[in-house]
Every structure is written in structure tokens, then in C-alpha cells.
Amino acid sequence: MDFSLLQADDRFRLEDYFDAIIAEFQSLGREISITRKEKKKQTNVESAFLKDNTEVYNLAFTTEKSVKIKIEVDTQPPMGFSTEQKLLLLPFSFMVRCYTLPDLYAGKMHALLFRAWKSRIKGRDWYDFEWYVRHHIALNFHHLQQRVEQINAIGRDAFSCAVFLQMLKEKIRNTDINSVKNDVRPFIGNPSEMDIWTTDYFLQLADRMLL
Numbered sequence: 153m154d155f156s157l158l159q160a161d162d163r164f165r166l167e168d169y170f171d172a173i174i175a176e177f178q179s180l181g182r183e184i185s186i187t188r189k190e191k192k193k194q195t196n197v198e199s200a201f202l203k204d205n206t207e208v209y210n211l212a213f214t215t216e217k218s219v220k221i222k223i224e225v226d227t228q229p230p231m232g233f234s235t236e237q238k239l240l241l242l243p244f245s246f247m248v249r250c251y252t253l254p255d256l257y258a259g260k261m262h263a264l265l266f267r268a269w270k271s272r273i274k275g276r277d278w279y280d281f282e283w284y285v286r287h288h289i290a291l292n293f294h295h296l297q298q299r300v301e302q303i304n305a306i307g308r309d310a311f312s313c314a315v316f317l318q319m320l321k322e323k324i325r326n327t328d329i330n331s332v333k334n335d336v337r338p339f340i341g342n343p344s345e346m347d348i349w350t351t352d353y354f355l356q357l358a359d360r361m362l363l
Contacts, residue, residue, distance in 0.1 A: 153221060153222070153223050153224070154224050154226075155223065155224065155225045155226070156225070156226040156229040156251070157225070157226065157227055157229055158229075158235070159229070159231075160227065160228045160229065161227055162227065162228075164207075164225070164227045166186075166188075166207060166209055166223070166225055167188070170186055173186065173211075174186070177213065180243060182213045182215075183213065183214075184211055184212065184213040185211070185212050185213075186209055186210070186211050186212075187209065187210050187212075188207070188208070188209050189208040189209060189210055189222075206224050206225065206226050206227070207224070207225045207227060208222065208223070208224050208225075209222070209223040209224075209225075210222055210223070211223055228302075230295065230298040230299045230301075230302045230303075231298060232292070232294045232295040232297075232298045233251055233252070233255040233258075233292070233295045234251075234252045234254075234255060234292075235249050235250060235251060235252065236249070236250060236252050237249055237250075238250050252292075253284075253289045254289060254290050254291060254292035254295075255292050255295050257284045257289050257290075257291045257292065258291055258292045258293070258295040258296035258299060259295075259299065260277060260280045260281065260284065261281070261291065261296055261316075261320070262296055262299045262300060262303075263277055264277040264278070264281055264320075264323065265316075265319055265320065265323055266300075266303070266304055273327070273328065273331040273332050273334075273335050274335065275331075275332045275333065275334070275335030275336030275337075276335075276336060276339075278327075278329075278332045278336070278349075278354070279336050279340075281354075281357065282349075282354075282357060285357045285360050285361055288362065289362070290362040290363075291361060291362060291363055293313060293316070293363050296311075296316070297311050313363050316363075317358060317361075317363075320358050321355055321358055324351060324354045324355055324358065325351060325355075327351075329349055329350055329351055329354070332349065333346045333349055
């Protein structure tokens with residue numbers, strides 16, 4: 153689960169909220185443990201995508217099986233995003249503050265372009281990319297620029313819409329789409345939906361993006 157502060161705060165500690173989190177789970181009959189994950193060494197993922205000041209925690213509890221949830225909190229979020237309140241009804245009615253879809257879209261495209269997992273393909277990034285285009289969501293390009301500038305050290309002036317589309321299309325051409333499909337297939341109810349997925353299909357999706 154990914155979380156972000158609304159503004160930078162070096163003093164933020166999720167530990168300050170542990171008692172409240174534990175109490176909420178106890179009200180549902182679950183005993184949990186929360187531990188802070190210490191980073192042993194910087195990886196390509198961290199250097200290209202996950203920032204050093206992102207705090208990572210593990211939350212674990214037992215049902216019929218043991219469940220572990222990784223929680224990441226960005227304590228130095230790039231600015232230029234908006235949020236909205238969403239109503240959830242289960243396990244009880246409550247409001248949650250979320251990034252707006254154009255800003256989530258920006259985060260997804262940053263992940264798709266810069267996630268550096270060597271030979272591993274993250275099929276979910278490509279599935280989500282298709283979802284945003286098909287649902288005519290406009291990308292908040294300004295927020296994408298700020299994400300790229302903060303983590304990948306490409307200035308906003310240098311990272312234009314034209315440069316972004318060029319990088320995206322190069323990424324599409326250099327990606328094994330069959331590997332993308334194989335990675336996401338276990339999570340799709342109707343895998344035949346991906347029959348149309350080809351390099352050319354994603355290139356045409358790129359041309360249909362709302363920037």
C-alpha cells in the first residue's frame with residue numbers, strides 16, 4: 153500500500169500512529185504486528201524509482217493464512233498534485249483521501265518509464281496504462297515533470313511532452329509484450345482481453361493519451 157504526505161515532513165514517523173492502527177484492527181478481531189523495514193542497500197529500484205526517504209513498513213496478521221502488507225510512505229512527495237475524498241463502505245463507512253486520477257496517472261507513467269527491475273517486467277504498469285487511456289483520463293503532465301525532476305534529475309524544461317512521448321514509445325518498442333502479458337495474466341478474469349496487446353497497439357495507445 154502506497155501513501156504520501158500532503159507536504160514534505162522529515163519528522164514524520166508512522167510509529168506515532170501504530171496504537172491507532174492496532175486498535176482499529178483489534179475492533180475487527182485481528183491482532184497485528186507492524187515493523188519498520190530497514191534498507192540494507194540501495195537497489196536499482198530505489199535509485200530510479202523508490203526514494204531513499206520513502207519509509208517502508210510491514211504489517212502482518214493471521215487469518216486462515218498469514219497475511220503481510222507492505223506499507224510505503226513518501227515523506228518528501230513531489231508537489232503539483234491534487235487530492236479528493238472518496239467514500240468506502242466496508243468494513244464500515246469511512247472517507248479516505250486519495251490522489252486524483254490525473255495525478256495517479258502521472259505516478260503510473262513515471263513508474264512505467266523509470267522502474268528499473270533489470271529483466272523483470274511489471275505487467276500491472278502496462279495494464280494500468282491501457283486503463284487510463286481507454287477511460288479518457290487526462291494526464292497531469294506538470295506533476296509527472298516534478299516526479300521526474302525530483303528522482304531522476306531531468307529538469308522540467310528538458311522533459312517536455314514531446315520528450316516524454318519519445319521516451320514512452322522507445323520503452324514500448326524495447327519491451328517484450330508477451331512477457332508483459334504473461335506477468336499480468338494470472339490477475340485477469342478474461343485473459344483473451346489481452347489478445348490485442350502488441351507493440352503497435354501500445355504505440356497507438358500512446359498517440360491517444362490526453363496530455
